[in-house]
Amino acid sequence: MPSLVLLPQSPIFISYRLTSSCSSVRNFIPCNAKPVLQSSPWPHSPSRRNRTLVLNSAVDRVPVADPPPPPPPPPRNGGPPGDLIASLKLNLLSAVSGLNRGLAASEDDLRKADAAAKELEGIGGLVDLTVDLDKLQGRWKLIYSSAFSSRTLGGSRPGPPTGRLLPITLGQVFQRIDILSKDFDNIVELQLGVPWPLPPIEVTATLAHKFELVGSSKIKIIFEKTTVKAAGNLSQLPPLEIPRIPDQFRPPSNTGIGEFEVTYLDSNTRLTRGDRGELRVFVIS
Structure with missing residues (x-):
């Protein structure tokens, strides 16, 4: 039986040369290998106290396969596959398309949009903004609001009516969110009708909030303030800040404070449910 001699301050390399014998030690050494002692050529620190045995394979070495790469991580929180999410999003967008952001929605349209939204909300799971707050950042375009079916720009709250009584045409509606400054601005593009033959006046109203x-x-x-800026031919005019209505003259339903729940959120789509039940669908712009 071979014996090992430990050389101080130098690790020992043990190599195995194949022989004709077929004995092994607990299956750790090839059955036809003999140990050969080799001193290490590497310098070592004088402070090294432990002597080390290092296994060094000889020319006729036993190959060792690399471990397989780890499998790709599953979707976070065990989320659904992307193709299912994409299909449900397409179904929702199809349900709200052609409804003029909800202004032209019938009762049947409202039910179809709500059912499609609930499918997406259900498969997407609960939203945790304490983790995904950065996904709110950006400028979001409103493509549907169930509150607009009331035919007022205020949705389920009092707001200016659209139609013949007050010739206001609703353009694009956006939400601009800055997660650092906590700014939350509702931006509404409007066309105000004027007597013929003058063209409509185009304005952009920004309702500034903190969130x-x-x-x-x-x-x-x-709510903080409302600023109106003329667009089109009058875009050179300075913006006009509309004074806030004093609290004693403000209707009880208009407190300047609102709440809504984010029920679905990813990098380009957001669904919210308002404190009065209205469903809103946004896409990143």
Whole structure:
């Protein structure tokens, strides 16, 4: 039986040369290998106290296969596959298309849009804005609001009517969110009718808010001010800040504070449910 001699301050390399014998030690050494002692050529620190045995294979070495690469990580929170999400999003967009952001929605349209939204909300799971707050960042375009079916720009709250009584044409509606400054601006493009033959006046109204999180998926917004900026031929005019209505003259339903829940959120689509039940669908712009 071979014996090992430990050389101080130098690890020993043991190599195995194949012989004709077929004995092994607990299956760790090839059955036809003999140990050969080799001193290490590497310098070592004088402070090294432990002597080390290092296994060094000889020319006739036993190959060792590399471990297989780890499998790709599953979707976070065990989420659904992307193709299913894409299909449900397409179904929702098809349900709200052609409804003029909800202004032309019938009762049947409202039911179809709500059912399609609930399917996407159900498969997407609960939203946690304490983790995914950065996904709110950006400029979001409103493509549908169930509240607009009331034919007022205020949705389920009092707002200017659209139609013959007050010739206001609703253009694009956006939400601009800055998660660092906590700014939450509703931006509405409007056309104001004027007597013929003058062209309509195009304006952009910005309703500035601050926002804060309430729980994991609910957002509270606090109104600050409204600014109106003329567009088109009158775009050179300076913006006009509309004075805020004093609290004593403001209707009870208009407190300047609102809440809504984010029920679905990814990098390009957002669904919210308002504190009065309205469904809103946004896409990143």
